[in-house]
Amino acid sequence: MIYYLNKELMKNFNLQYITDKEGKHTGVIIPIEEWEKIQQDLSDFFKYMNLRNSLKSALMEMKELKNNKNKQVSLNDFLNEC
DSSP states (O other): OOOOOOHHHHTTSOOEEEEOTTSOEEEEEOOHHHHHHHHHHHHHHHHHHHHHHHHHHHHHHHHHHHHHOOOOOOHHHHHHHO
């Protein structure tokens, strides 16, 4: 599950803030276990988005072929292109 960085969610993280001499936050330290979980979730999210975009593109192409009767490629020709 991808993390949306909102204040409520951030309460679940064990964060340490780095501040400058004026007390302004300049950085964050996050435990490695939490960072690895975020990285895995982000990787899963990008895989999902790539699959979603590929399927959306394929669906649009199929609709275009159906509506416009564009040059249709046989299965053999398609497989030979791969």
